[in-house]
Amino acid sequence: MTAAYVVAPAEDALEPIRVVSPVIAIGAVLFGIASHRPQRRLPWIFLTIAFGFLVAAHTVWSALVNRENVTFPTLADGLHVGFWVAALIAMVELSRQSESEHDAFGGYEIGIIAIAVGVGVWLVVAEPYFSDGDLDRSATAWAAAAPLIGGLAFAASVRSAAARHFRSFSPVVLMLGIALQLIADVIRGTQEIRDQFGSGGVIGGLGVAAPLVIASAALDRSMAPENGPTSPSSALSVGRTIGLTVAVLAPLTVLLALVVSDLGSGTTILVVAIAAFTSVILALARMWGLLDAVRSLSERRGQDRLAAMVEHSSDVVMLVDESGNIKYASPGLTGTLGHRAADWIGRPIVDLIAEEDRDTAAREVERVFSDGSEATVRFESSLVRVDGQRRRMEATFANLVGGDAVDGIVATFRDVTEQRDLERKLSHRAFHDELT
Known part of the structure; x- marks a missing residue:
């Protein structure tokens, strides 16, 4: 379907493909729920609702694409934001489901990753507005809204996949699908505020592929953790530590590059500085919480050993x-x-x-x-x-x-x-x- 959308010569045949894609995704999620019977269905129900928003958004867009004097933002863009809100709720619920007793720091990690993604979205979507006075402020805000919410959803999906060591099919595919949709929306937003977005092309093709990739996560038995092969969450895994370190350093690196190169507007430098400061604070809070958890776990193990000695004495x-x-x-x-x-x-x-x-x-x-x-x-x-x-x-x-x-x-x-x-x-x- 993605290849057909990219190479098809007739524009009239392109937009129905974008509508059919999330419809198939809805069917796949419902089939996965019925087949694997996850203990917690709420995340998948919200994912179905998200695809419903996407069907409506693509339907409205297909009706408006050939009209003249259509200004951004449209009803389709509002529905697209609705998709990301529902997807964010779904990903947060899935990340909460993956938390273990000794690793309940998902909020910090989601915040750190979301800030890193948000800085990237700001540089790509919002910064051109401050550099080019001809762009409309409301259009820029709408163009940035969906990717910013999508950044939070992507952060939550990374948290969910990391909790299972990136070895479980369902959370990894969810993360990849959310990433595809986020990339497509970031580039689409920059094109829409300049009235450059239209049917066809690779960017629109990513919008076709992303819902199908996301929905394929529901077809594997690992979408129901109690049925699929799972492993306990590790608060000290090397991959997770490296990923969080990169996410914390990203805003600081961008801030240093903007100051040294004298690029970017004053507003962008201020936003990136606030993001870098907040990211460091979250990282310190995460580290403090981790140290406290390790201390509590050590005390509990000591108490368990003492209790075992007493019980068997x-x-x-x-x-x-x-x-x-x-x-x-x-x-x-x-x-x-x-x-x-x-x-x-x-x-x-x-x-x-x-x-x-x-x-x-x-x-x-x-x-x-x-x-x-x-x-x-x-x-x-x-x-x-x-x-x-x-x-x-x-x-x-x-x-x-x-x-x-x-x-x-x-x-x-x-x-x-x-x-x-x-x-x-x-x-x-x-x-x-x-x-x-």
Whole structure:
């Protein structure tokens, strides 16, 4: 269809091709939704709406193309902006769908890439207006509106593809299709404000190909991540880091080139300077957020390791509140004493201790509270198993009341029954003669 549009000699046959292209795209997206049943259909529904705007825009344009005294902007241009707004919503929703728990910084990345694209759009579309006083301001604004919104959509599509390492067919093809449409609209906008755009040509051909490329993303099973082959998002991938670095440096490079070469209007230099400053701020915010995420992840892994050690330890570890009641009991309580941990939540810890040692243990618990934060007491007592058997335990109580990680008394009981029995046997043998 693109080749036919570019080489066809009859102008009357060209514009219907541009109308048919987004119609086929609508059918492809609907077919993809029905075939692959993505869990989140909203992005694809908005993509269908975007193609609907494009059908209307091309239909209006085909009716106006052969008329005389048609001035830019037209209704077709307004519908074209509607296409980009719907496409932007679709791409943002897809990029949000690709975010992982430890990589929720899509807004920063989209902003950085969009600024870089926006600077390019400004130089190509808006800068000629400030350099040439004969161009109409409203026409220039309309010509820049669609590509600027398209730059945001392209940034969101890059974010979505990067989240899956550019290895998944659907997001990569979406990114390429959005890029084709964006290039076509940027060049078309510069031609329309000079009344140079018409039927045929490579630029119009890109407008035919782009909707079909975008829609082909819906035909692959990777359009539904839960069904397609996906990989976890990486916050530190080399490709992503290089891409974001290039996007951050692009406005700074353009600004330096404009200042050194003394090219561009004062308005353009101001806009590019603001864009460069904003891009750097977003990059710093992204870096700060990434460092915070790495720190949080390291802390969580440390806590997970500590929790795993506690869960698999034979020692009994408990967390006691200021009233002496148990708030947490490790699985060691079941393994050592046979009690279910859940049955002891909210009960006094001294109830676990044998009656003959209970008063002593209660005094030690009171002492660890009265000695204040970070106080530690150690003592031995007998704990009663669920079958009534007594086990000699070495107890350690640490006062961590008011702490950030743990707010309470951490009580650790280590079974020393066999050790004490052995000590008694050795003592008996040392002072007794087995013969007499």
